[in-house]
Amino acid sequence: MTVEPRVRRYATRSGIRIYQLPVETFPLHVNNIYLILDGDHSTLFDVGSGTPQSVEDLTRGFAEVRERFGERVDVAAVQHVVISHSHIDHFGFVAYFTRETDADVFIHELDARVLNNFEERIVLASKDLRVFMERSGLKPEARQELEEMYRFSKHFFKSVELDRILRDGDRIINGYVVHHVPGHCPGQICLQVEDVLFTADHVLSRITPHQSPASITPFCGLEHYLGSLEKIRRVEGVSLALPGHEEAIPDLGARIDAIAAHHTRRLNQVLEICREPAHLVEISKRLFGPKSGYTRILALEEAGAHVEYLFQRGELRIANLDELSRESNPVIFYETRRGATP
Numbered sequence: 368m369t370v371e372p373r374v375r376r377y378a379t380r381s382g383i384r385i386y387q388l389p390v391e392t393f394p395l396h397v398n399n400i401y402l403i404l405d406g407d408h409s410t411l412f413d414v415g416s417g418t419p420q421s422v423e424d425l426t427r428g429f430a431e432v433r434e435r436f437g438e439r440v441d442v443a444a445v446q447h448v449v450i451s452h453s454h455i456d457h458f459g460f461v462a463y464f465t466r467e468t469d470a471d472v473f474i475h476e477l478d479a480r481v482l483n484n485f486e487e488r489i490v491l492a493s494k495d496l497r498v499f500m501e502r503s504g505l506k507p508e509a510r511q512e513l514e515e516m517y518r519f520s521k522h523f524f525k526s527v528e529l530d531r532i533l534r535d536g537d538r539i540i541n542g543y544v545v546h547h548v549p550g551h552c553p554g555q556i557c558l559q560v561e562d563v564l565f566t567a568d569h570v571l572s573r574i575t576p577h578q579s580p581a582s583i584t585p586f587c588g589l590e591h592y593l594g595s596l597e598k599i600r601r602v603e604g605v606s607l608a609l610p611g612h613e614e615a616i617p618d619l620g621a622r623i624d625a626i627a628a629h630h631t632r633r634l635n636q637v638l639e640i641c642r643e644p645a646h647l648v649e650i651s652k653r654l655f656g657p658k659s660g661y662t663r664i665l666a667l668e669e670a671g672a673h674v675e676y677l678f679q680r681g682e683l684r685i686a687n688l689d690e691l692s693r694e695s696n697p698v699i700f701y702e703t704r705r706g707a708t709p
Contacts, residue, residue, distance in 0.1 A: 374431045377607065377615070379561035386436070387609065388428030392416035392456035399611055400425060401565060402445075404438060408541050410447040411470075412558060412565050413611060417459035417524070425460070447471050447540050449533075451567030451611060452552035453478035455524060465527045473531040473539060475547060477586055478554025485526040493518055495583045496664075503667055504646035504698045513664050548599060550592025551576045553584060562604050567611040569595065570622055574613070575629050577665055578672035589630065589676040596623050630673070637673050637683075644686035644700040647671055674701055 377385040386402040392415050401412040415421035425442065432438045448470050450458045461482065464470045474482060481488045493514055500510045533539070533556060535547035544559040548569045558565040568576045581588030600623050608616035616622050633654070640653045651658075651670040658666045677683040678701065685691060686700040 374428055374435065375615075376436060377563065377609065379563050380606070381561055383560060383563075384436075384438070385560070385563060385609070386428070386432050386438075387615075388425060388432075390415040390421050390424040390428065392418065392421045392459070396456060397612065398456050399609065399613075400428070401609060402429070402432060402440065403560060404440070405541050405560075408447065409440060409445050410449060410540055410543075411445050411464075412449050413451050413457045413567070414448060414460040414464065416456045417462070422460060422463075443468055445470050448473065449539070449543075449556075449558055450474040450478070450482075451558070451565070452555040453481035454552055454568070457567065457611065458482060459524055461529075462525065462527050465529065471531050472529050473533050474529055475533045475545075475554030475556050477547075477549065478552065479529055479532055481554075482527050482529055485524055489518060492584065498696060499580065499583050499671065500667070501696050502647070502699045503651075503671070504648035505667075509663075513661075516661055517664060546599065546602065548595035549586040550588065550595045551578065553586035555595075557599060557602075559602065559605070562606040564599070564602065564605045564608045564619065565610075566599070566608045566616070566619075570599065570608060570616065570619065570626065571610045572613040572616045572622065575626050577669060579668035580671040580675040582671075582675060583668070587672075589672045590679065592672075593627065593630065596627060599623065633673050634677060637670070637677060638703045641683055641701050641703040644702045646698050646700050647674060650674060650701070 373389055375387040384404040388400045388402060390398050390400050392398045398415055400415055403410040403412065415425050429440055429442050432440055448464045450461060461472060465472055496517060497514055533545050535545060537545040539545060546557040546559060548555050548557055551568050555567060555569055557567065557569055578589055578592055579587050600620060605619055608619045610616060636654060637650060640650050647667060647670055651666045654670055655666040674683060682704055683701045684704050686702040690697050
């Protein structure tokens with residue numbers, strides 16, 4: 368039986384080799400991990416979730432790079448690891464590199480706390496999520512179910528110590544440029560290696576990256592995300608973008624245009640929905656239809672990010688302000704400000 372090749376090979380303008388390793392980080396959820404080979408430097412951009420299937424896929428990807436392309440590589444011998452952001456499908460296997468190898472592990476300063484103090488982060492994020500869900504209009508039993516689901520999905524990772532902290536504009540390893548692009552995640556970065564830009568979850572080829580409100584996590588939110596899109600649009604010399612999921616992006620500017628247009632349409636949808644007062648659960652259902660399980664959290668966060676953006680600009684206002692002034696944390700109803708046009 369012939370095994371279909373899985374690894375894809377790219378190269379920068381000077382010949383730096385890049386191997387895209389597809390890894391199933393969770394069931395039916397595939398990440399692109401990138402092995403960058405540049406002279407004496409070997410670098411992994413992201414490491415997968417650390418689940419058995421994820422580790423198996425990563426190991427198999429390295430084997431394919433050796434067998435098909437003749438590269439002398441091994442997971443244990445990688446010299447540098449760059450974590451694009453602190454979502455577990457991208458960093459969950461990082462403890463292997465910090466504890467079992469000599470690799471230098473890099474992460475942006477706004478996401479370092481998540482990995483260095485992971486248990487603390489889950490407790491605090493769960494509490495902020497609880498307030499968000501209370502205000503959204505979810506019933507108590509649904510809130511409890513979703514909060515337990517949120518915590519459970521994070522239980523298999525333990526804190527690690529990272530000390531190679533990244534900041535915007537840093538040049539690392541062999542001159543690779545760090546672009547800080549908060550929005551999808553506080554410490555989200557894109558990494559520029561000559562004319563190739565690794566966009567992680569900031570720009571994807573088909574779907575629009577998930578958004579959550581800054582009220583849950585500072586430096587997230589649509590305000591930060593749209594600003595970061597424009598920042599990457601201005602980066603010069605990029606001929607190819609390689610995302611953390613899906614296919615390569617040959618025309619980065621066109622894809623950014625499409626994502627920005629998508630969010631404009633969604634913002635207009637929210638304004639139309641809120642012609643009559645509505646809470647976030649109602650808005651989410653009108654945008655995405657009924658959801659269950661973890662996708663319900665994602666839909667609420669996505670709707671919440673767009674509502675937050677419009678509210679910050681005065682396009683939406685609180686319809687039940689009297690109730691909000693009396694109660695500690697009531698359900699909030701939003702309405703479109705008179706004169707606001709979708």
